[in-house]
């Protein structure tokens with residue numbers, strides 16, 4: 001079997017990744033408009049009708065904003081935690097006709113040929129999770145939106161064949177920038193977002209013996225630069241900076257394949 005994945009967009013303006021094993025194909029988060037999601041799927045050669053469902057990490061708009069709308073339009077089920085569903089409901093976002101399936105942050109789920117392993121993360125959302133996706137042999141770890149690394153996160157991501165890893169900000173750019181103090185504190189805090197250096201430390205703590213793809217994701221347009229993220233990760237693990245991919249807001253990244 002082959003696990004193939006690509007990103008439609010990554011960053012606070014909207015996140016969406018697509019992963020497939022055989023005929024099972026899921027969106028991981030749905031933060032772009034319905035029309036934009038359709039347009040970018042087409043760019044990857046995919047029709048919405050070919051999707052099996054949507055996995056949602058947490059209720060923040062850049063991840064869950066259009067999940068119900070897209071699911072309703074294309075009759076797809078949505079997987080999300082109880083807390084995410086409740087938090088969305090409090091914002092007046094209800095699934096309506098959309099079929100929802102509850103994720104337990106400690107339990108694997110099978111969606112067709114795709115094995116989904118959710119794991120819990122510290123982030124300022126109700127019950128956020130991130131995911132490891134697998135075809136049973138190779139594993140893709142996706143980790144964005146976490147304030148700090150934990151032993152649980154590192155144990156879960158160890159041994160992955162591919163990693164999409166948050167490099168949200170450079171601490172010097174963040175603190176030297178013009179965001180209000182409360183926002184800087186939120187972003188840099190233990191329930192905010194991962195900075196380049198902490199992402200590097202996390203990466204260095206993992207078993208990387210199988211790692212073939214490394215992509216920096218969820219970069220702040222204001223408080224980060226691709227070169228800084230690459231430099232931090234490359235410095236932490238001693239690889240070529242140019243080997244590290246960048247998931248961008250406008251383009252995401254193209255198909256990558258694991259066998």
Ligand SMILES: [Zn+2]
Pocket residue numbers: 011012015060062063144145218
């Ligand atoms: Zn986010």
Ligand SMILES: [Zn+2]
Pocket residue numbers: 058060123125145
């Ligand atoms: Zn978030």
